[in-house]
Amino acid sequence: MIQIHLPHKALVRATVYDTFWHAYGVRGPLYWDGEQRVYPLPTAYSDSEASYYHSISYDSTQRQYLYKLEPFNGPGVELEIQAQARGIPFWIGKPEGAYIIHGACKIKEDVDIWGAYWDVGIMKSDLKLPDGRSYTFYGGFLWDRAYHRVYYSDSAAGTGCGAPLSFTALGIQGENVDMMILQSIKPAGCPVQTPVPFQHQGRINFPLLGKDFTFDHFTYHDNGGLQPDSHYLSGRYAGGEVNLVGTVFRFWPPQWHPSQGVYWDSTLRYVWGRAFIRWNGFLTLEQDTIWVKDWIGIGEFTRDEPGPGLRGDRDREMESKLMIAVAPTPFTGKVKIDYSIPSDIGNPADVSLKIFDPSGREVRSFPLEQLLQGVPLFWDGTDSDGRRVSPGVYFCRLAIGELSVTKKVLFLKPVKGRRHK
Secondary structure: OEEEEOOOOOEEEEEEEOOOEEEEEEEOOOEEOOOOOOOOOOEEEEOOOOOEEEEEEEEOOOOEEEEEEEEOOOOOOEEEEEEEEOOOOEEEOOOOOOOEEEEEOOOOOOEEEEEEEEEEEEEEEEEEOOOOOEEEEEEEEEEEEEEEEEOOOOOOOOOOOOOOOEEEEEEEEEOOEEEEEEEEEOOOOOOOOOOOOEOEEEEEEEOOOOEEEEOOEEEEEEOOOOOOOEEEEEEEEOOEEEEEEEEEEEEEOOOOOOEEEEOOEEEEEEEEEEEEEEEEEEEEEOOEEEEEEEEEEEEEEEEEEOOOOOOOHHHHHHHHHOEEEEEOOOEOOOEEEEEEOOOOOOOHHHEEEEEEOOOOOEEEEOOHHHHHHOOOEEEOOEOOOOOEOOOEEEEEEEEEOOEEEEEEEEEOOOOOOOEEO
16 A cells, blocks of 8 residues: 655655555655656656655646656665546635635634645556565555645644544545545534534546536544544435445554644544545445445544543443444344443433434434343334334444443445446
């Protein structure tokens, strides 16, 4: 797996993974290759303060991106990527506006407004190691060019833009499908007033069919915490619907290290990181069903977690004893719900186990007498009136009063139609 990071602060970095991450960076300004020494194309390169030379080129007539990493002298890693864009690019705002809200600034009451351009497609990569081994890889790529400004201030300098929030940017790719979504959520307790809502938008391309769609009516969730490893995406678009579950198989960096403290909450923690994800489920296109099995995606995330508040030791101990597990997920028939309840709960009437849809509406509630027996429960995808619910993401919540633990589950309903790989 290869990712290339090219921010505006004069840092070029290629990161390669075999059994652990290897970083090859150049700290120095970018230059314009007017002589076209690397490729006969417009090329930006950097070669300062490092033993490696990086260059990035773009062929606007063919929509091709070319990247090269090579050592100045002696042995070293050599890497070349040829990437072919396909489908409609994903435009997110414009340099002159309108922007989207990317995040809340952490040291003053302001917001980071953001615009970006994503291009996706397929790529070929040639990698040569110093010991003489060489490899050729084929896969997908996502090119991201972003720009940031702050809304209420004249400059972004010193405002801590974009760090403490829940921001999600995902690219998912199949043989004939490119999906791109992003979602930003206002952090809990943040007092800043925004001129527009925190944003939520997406795109689905079917490049071999010449079809493309906006995909703004989606629901995205994860399994919580500062480094989530399960992700859930469902929704509808003009061509059909999407129901996917993603499982992380590699994080970068391996551990997302939290920072702490923002102007409205000195105990709030926040992180930034990327993840490589395998996706499963299905989507439909008109009358066809496309079954998704181990599609690869990459995501960039910021996450925030409120401080501990004023809860007492007993509440924290009680919450730590709550447990709920659901399997299988996704499911089409029944899902088994295992759970445990502390023996010293006090009032048994405070215990509940309920199913909710993504809007927070209660779908199903299990009888108290069943819960107190401690035996596994089964949900067959019906609501409290026995009606079949729509396919999608649902939430199983076990609670004792105000304390609770939640697990997500994906309900799939097979749709007849022609099968696609």
